[in-house]
Amino acid sequence: TQHTDAQGRASFSLRAASTASNAPRAAPAPTEPDPASFSLRVEHDGLGYRSAELTAKQAGGRRATFTVYDRTTSRKDLQLGPGTHVLAQLSEGRLSCTHIIVLLNPGPRLVDLGESGLRLPLPRGAVGAALSEETQGVARLEGDEATIVVGGPLPPGQLVLQASYELPYDGSWLDFRQPLPLGSPRTLLALGEAPAVEVVGPALE
DSSP: OOEEOTTSEEEEEEOOOEEEOOOOOSSOOOEEEOOOEEOOEEEETTEEEEOOOEEOOSSSOEEEEEEOOOEEOOOTTOEEOTTOEEEEEEETTEEEEEEEEEEEEOSSSEEOOTTTOEEEEOOTTOEEEEEOHHHHTTEEEETTTTEEEEOSOBOSEEEEEEEEEEEEOOSSOOOOOOOOSSBOSOOEEEEOSOTTOOOOOTTOO
C-alpha cells in the first residue's frame, strides 16, 4: 500500500516471507531470511522512481521512502549558481582549465529536460575536453566535445558538473569567450601563478 504525505513523500511497508531449514538435526533448525533481493518503483506525474536494492528480512520488514516531485518542462528558473568557477593554469601556448559548473534549480518542481537535454557550450576554441567521473553519470560531451549536454530530469536543488579542457593561443593574448544559455550572477576565474599577466573584460571585479 502506498501512502503519500503533504511533502510528497511516498512510503511502503513490506514484510518478507522466511524459510526454515528441514535438515535433520537434534536441535531445532534456525529460521533464516529469504536471501532474495528486490527494489521498489513508484510513478508520479509520468516519471518513475526506483529504490536502492533491498534484501528481505525475517522480521520487521523493509521500509523505503520516496521523494517525488511535480514536473515542468519550463527552464526559465534554471541558472548557474554561486560556486561556478574556472581554475586556470597558464603555460606556453595554452591555458589549462578546470571548469566547475553549479547548475541550480531553485523551484519546487522537477525540470524535465527532454530528449535533447540542456546544452552548455564550453569556451570557444576549447580542445581536449573531458568530464569528471561523477559528471559522466549525468552528462555527456557532444559536437566535437565542445558542448556539455545534461540529460534526464533535474530535481530541485543543485547539480555540480566538472569539465577540463585546454585553450590554445598564439602570441601574447588569449580571447576567453563562452556563450551562456542560463543566467549567472557571478563566475569566478582563478588564475594560477602567472607573472605579468593581465585579465581584462566587461563587468570584472
